[in-house]
Amino acid sequence: MRFYIDELEVLFPYPRIYPEQYAYMCDLKRTLDTGGHCVLEMPSGTGKTVSLLSLIVAYQMHMPEKRKLIYCSRTMSEIEKALAELKALMRYRTKELGYTEEFRGLGLTSRKNLCLHPSVKREKSGAVVDARCRSLTAGFVKEKKERGEDVDVCIYHDNLDLLDPSNLVPTGVFTLDNLLQYGENHKQCPYFSARRMMPWCNVIIYSYHYLLDPKIAERVSKELSKDCIVVFDEAHNIDNVCIESLSIDITEDSLRKATRGAGNLERKIEEMKQNDEQKLQDEYQKLVQGLADAGTARDEEAFMANPVLPDDLLKEAIPGNIRRAEHFVAFLKRFIEYLKTRMKVLHVIQETPPSFLAHLKDYTFIEKKPLRFCAERLTSLVRTLELTNIEDYQPLQEVATFATLVATYESGFLLILEPYETEQAQVANPILHFTCLDAAIAIKPVFERFASVVITSGTISPLDMYPKILDFPAVVTESYSMSLSRKSFLPLIVTRGSDQQTMSSGFQVRQDPNVVRNYGNLLYEFAKITPDGLVVFFPSYLYMEMIISMWQAMGVLDRIWQYKLLLVETPDAQETSLALETYRTACENGKGAILLCVARGKVSEGIDFDHHFGRTVLCMGAPFQYTESRILKARLEFMREKYHIKEQDFLSFDAMRHAAQCLGRVLRGKDDYGIMVLADRRFQKKRNQLPKWISATITDGQTALSTDAAVGMAKKFLRDVAQPLSNQANERPAYNEKDLQAKDSWSSKDLELHQRIMKGRRAVGGGDEGRQVPNEQSYMPTAAAARDIAMSGTNSVNGSAKSNGAGARNEYEDEYDEEVDDDALLAVETMTDVQGAIGTTL
């Protein structure tokens, strides 16, 4: 369908549009117009990607400057999905407009997925593919070839040089498969085609890491212009991605390997001195001149990229004491040796980079400045030595990266040395964690460089948390609820077992047999009533293992087996995928199955349980992080000091986003239905921290349930949804706002009506485009509108920071591990009872 948002014509590739999709586009357009960053939350399965793409493509085509779109997603499958959506959209546009637009859309993924070289592509590990590819395609290999030496090259890569560099692939959208196919047909490397074509693309779709990880971003995303529109999809975990990209763990083993690498380098230098002294001399001369000149060789094939060095530093010359190759290797060796001796501690040490540097200088006379250039110098050396078996130098590179980071950043990082893996361990296995505490550091260049950054996901509540922890100003933060013609999911908060004892996975009670039995019963009851698939999420592997073994001893598992097959997720990826496959098979046939998994595991993040693969999701316990971890503690402290986020606020935010992510797994569209059970007393107070589309549908009657009550409600719900789904409401023509509210998707006629109504209302309200009246905050008048008013705290425009939700306000004291406040609970219950009684008598 075609419609207009203000003056912009949008072509939407489906005949009907959901109200929330329309609202989403309006807000997106507002952000792009004003220029700035925004945070948008839209329920999973409501076509977020397609609305985003169709609006931005329309915007690009409408505006003369054609701002480029960089769309970042998390996993391969999501990238492929987005590419397919884009392709369908462009096909639709061509059909509607009657001509083909000049448009390029490409996806980028690792070499491993895009390699065509007959032997390299057979390698299993991504690192090996990368290394082998480099050994065939690096600049010096080509030079050697030109000199007439006999070296292996990749014909696919070299063919690219024969083509016009601005037209390696024709216009149009290429999915990864298309790209591979095209590469095969034209004998050109898909990976390098995509990479070199990036400056000429209208839409680029790739993984977060290409933009966030400073080691990769430098190489891949450097040339993107400033006015790009950057979208981070599925961004609820973005702060962790940022932190991981700047954190390094060093073990004794990696130091040993690094020493070996340094030894190899030394030998190579000796060899080269004998054979080709001139080359080393040239490098030396270059370095004397300054990094900037040497940097001309910072090509796409650099052995490793360097963590963010400030620009002014790059123009400086390498410090004199690591200019000569042999000096540099001695320098590295000394640093590694220091780290090795440093690892020999029997107690935990935490220190800041400045303190580490001071100590280092005292003992080894290594100063900050040469340390800072370590990574850059190593790159240059490797290039000079023309090393091909680069994977051997991985640990050495890690140490060099560590050196550079530790000398570059004074705050926002912490060194934690843990001599033992666990508290009980007797044998020392020291790990030096160099952890980034500030998620804003990695993402800062992105926000600074690009005019519009959109952060979006299905579960990103509370919305004001992300601007805080990522340290950016948001122009629009918005959460949309889901418009549904029927109640298609049932969220329940279960706090007590059948015996009225409180259920919680809190630390004090998690081993309590009664609690474990109650959880077992809950699972048993739901296994009984749920058709097909049931997914269970536990807070941790440890807890899952414990509870399963206790269930085994109690005989709970035997009872469950009567109804469903049980499958378990393990940390091992292969085992898990096997379990998943079996689970799916079991759901297709017969009684169905139960999948026991972990809230922060692989399953909770990337796997969809649509339709019969997931009819019930059970969250057994609130997925709080392991709060005793030193890294987490350090981060919490840092956030309290820098961003004034209380520890409890962050922990509960983190737990709830993971819980929401788990819940979102079962509902992947409007025709889907499912039961969501949150089984922990701690959810009771935190339900307002769930995304709006879930929390808005939780009525008071669905909270603080006992197992029996929950089962009763679930039974009723299942009977309701079992009725045939009528589409009448959507097909009936709409004449007023009320008719529109009854629909969960609009045709173009409906949309026009809606736009007319909105326009009229705006005219009455003084012609202001914004939403001054809280009742009008949403472009869509949904059935849940009445409830929205109560929840309006989650909805803040222009960053006006309200506290999130009514409940969160009085909820600062934590409950995550405290004693159960039975009296308070009881009081609340009696209150509701009394109210209920009054209600009935009235």
Place this chain on the structure above:
Amino acid sequence: MATNVLTQNGTFRMDASLASASDVCPVCKSTAQTSPNLRFKVSSKCYHRICEGCVDRKFSAGKAQCPISGCHHMLWKRDWRLQTFEDIQVEREVDIRRRVWRTLDLTNLGLVEPEGGWENVFEDLRGYNDYLEMMEEMAMNLITNIDVPATNKKLRDYETANGLRKDKDDPKALLKAPVRQPGDYPDLSGLIRGLKMKKVAPKQAAYDVWEGVTKQREYFSLSAKHESSWDHYTNKKATMAGGWNVADYTEESLLRAFSGLGVFIENEKGGKMDMRLPLATIAPHADDVF
């Protein structure tokens, strides 16, 4: 096995002296099994490693030869110290570096680290980098035993020229520290190149209490004797006893008679300051106690 010790002020001392399982003392052959808490010491001359007990036994009586066969170093007990790094080569390297650093430290030349780091005492960054490289070069030479005498000589020359030698064995060291002239290049030996010249402050004139007002009288001159009616008082003891001096009196009278000549009201109004105004009006910052 090595342990690092946390000292009281919160920093830690790295210590690799505890024996690991495979360590054997080359002198008494004791191991971690035979004597728990076995600790090793390292000689700072020849970098041989023997256990603490052997050090006490062999060196308590005074200077002795290193007990490792084939090593002829004569050592004192104080030459044996605890080990910092596990790798003895690094231990030695760091010692050498310490020596080179201490010698070539720029503070020895009377320089102070400026705001933006040491590179600012050099003419340009290149000079600083060259200095770093030279230092590294020397350290590496000493470590890898290349040109040791030449390098040592360079260092010695540098020390001598800049008056840094304190070695009592060397009679030359008794030379007095060279006197630095204000215009001298900071490094008197010329080893470190590219340093900025120390700025020589322009010589300040002595403070003039009269701030330019001269005693020269413009309109009159005092002669030795002026004719006057009170001449007879001049040599009278009674008047002189009171401290009265006829010459002073004459000068004051003349000054009063001629003061104000050469001062024009128009000029004063135009704001032009006449340098010959009385002192009190010239000093603008005369303290006003209130």
